[in-house]
Amino acid sequence: MPARMDDTVSARWRRRLAGVRPDERRHWRTRTAYYAAVDRLLADGVPRPAWFDVIEAVRPKGSRSTFYEVTGAHAKYSLIQDLLAQDGVDSMQLALYYRRTCAVDQLIDEAKVWTYWPYRECLSMRYRVEEPDADASLDLLAATVGAWARRNTGLAIALSCAPPVCAVEDLLVLRPGEYSAVHAMGTLTQVVRDAIGGPADPTRWPVTFAL
Structure with missing residues (x-):
């Protein structure tokens, strides 16, 4: 699982920008x-x-010039550009969902x-150490997204x-071929809403993911 998480579009994008060359x-x-x-x-x-x-x-x-280098339609190295460059259906659905007309909104996503x-x-790290089964992996992802929210x-x-x-991509990696990007986005959106409204209820996770 961790190896596949290292190969998502978001992971490759961050690794390219945050590491290696000084520029x-x-x-x-x-x-x-x-x-x-x-x-x-916010x-x-x-x-x-x-x-x-x-x-x-x-x-x-x-500065305004730097702001538009970082975000917006002509930004350098934006995550949305990397998603749009992919051929897969999931990446295309994610790109359409996360494509923003407002530069500030794009900045918020990143x-x-x-x-x-x-x-x-x-x-x-927990996946590597604990080697959870499929259901436990979903529970850990839900708990992680909830804690972040x-x-x-x-x-x-x-x-x-x-x-x-990146969390939506991870969910798709957890169950390849079982969930559409739209379903994954909707599910994690509900996880965020539940987390903000109160403590996460892990018993809801399998129900939310039922096909």
């Missing part, structure tokens, strides 16, 4: 400054941040992936509680 690492640091800015705005209760709100919130300093990533790394409520609520796209 890529600089660009990743720039991106994360904008992710952190929109995360803070956590502070700004319901629909505008591009200039994000720029003002960037530390140490943001910020969800950024904040979720430490949770995902812990999940991957409860600790990042402002970000989790944004965009109608859309889950981090």
